[in-house]
Amino acid sequence: MTCTALSFQTATLPLPSVMSLVSQADHDQIAQALAEYAHQALGATTTKYPDRVFVTTSAGTASISWDAQNVYVRSYAPALADQIRSLAVQFFTAQAAALLQQKVAAWAVANTAFAGYEVTGAGALVLKVSL
Amino acid sequence: MNARIIVTTTGQVTILVDEAVDYAAAARASQAIMEALGQALNVEIVIAPPEQHRHGPEYEHQLAHATAQAHSH
Numbered sequence: 001m002t003c004t005a006l007s008f009q010t011a012t013l014p015l016p017s018v019m020s021l022v023s024q025a026d027h028d029q030i031a032q033a034l035a036e037y038a039h040q041a042l043g044a045t046t047t048k049y050p051d052r053v054f055v056t057t058s059a060g061t062a063s064i065s066w067d068a069q070n071v072y073v074r075s076y077a078p079a080l081a082d083q084i085r086s087l088a089v090q091f092f093t094a095q096a097a098a099l100l101q102q103k104v105a106a107w108a109v110a111n112t113a114f115a116g117y118e119v120t121g122a123g124a125l126v127l128k129v130s131l
Numbered sequence: 132m133n134a135r136i137i138v139t140t141t142g143q144v145t146i147l148v149d150e151a152v153d154y155a156a157a158a159r160a161s162q163a164i165m166e167a168l169g170q171a172l173n174v175e176i177v178i179a180p181p182e183q184h185r186h187g188p189e190y191e192h193q194l195a196h197a198t199a200q201a202h203s204h
Contacts, residue, residue: 097142100172104138107171112164115133124193127136131148131160 022099027051030095034064037091055084064088101125132157139193144168
């Protein structure tokens with residue numbers, strides 16, 4: 001019998017606490033969006049599961065998984081580790097911010113004298129309210 | 132009083148009160164909004180004095196842009 005040892009590097013990334021609000025439906029969307037993001041950013045081949053995406057490039061394979069608190073990056077190729085970690089940080093920061101914008105907008109509509117909204121060129125959501 | 136709740140792509144929330152006459156009242160109102168938001172979203176909202184805000188250049192850029200737009204309307 002031949003045993004093959006796989007080496008890997010692991011990084012644990014704290015997520016903004018708003019990610020704890022992510023529903024199962026959101027998780028499914030995250031997997032799909034992350035797979036597309038990795039494909040576009042790295043030209044990677046991806047395989048997605050509800051809480052995990054495998055990313056394969058010419059440098060090797062890595063996995064990105066997540067739960068309510070953390071994102072876990074496991075790279076089976078040392079050369080890929082930093083690249084995948086950076087990609088994960090960028091993706092989940094954007095996801096968390098987009099989710100926060102949705103939640104705050106829904107709250108503002110329901111709880112204030114809401115007078116409209118706008119999105120600035122820099123991507124900030126501006127909600128006009130009366131206090 | 133009219134206000135703008137700004138949520139940047141870096142995940143920070145800022146309340147900008149327009150033309151506040153009573154600054155103490157504006158500060159109380161904006162703090163109440165922040166606390167209500169934190170409870171509603173079940174997330175921790177840390178309220179720090181402006182001089183202690185350290186959000187980085189991307190946040191500062193987006194806030195400046197949003198503030199400029201608010202003042203131009």
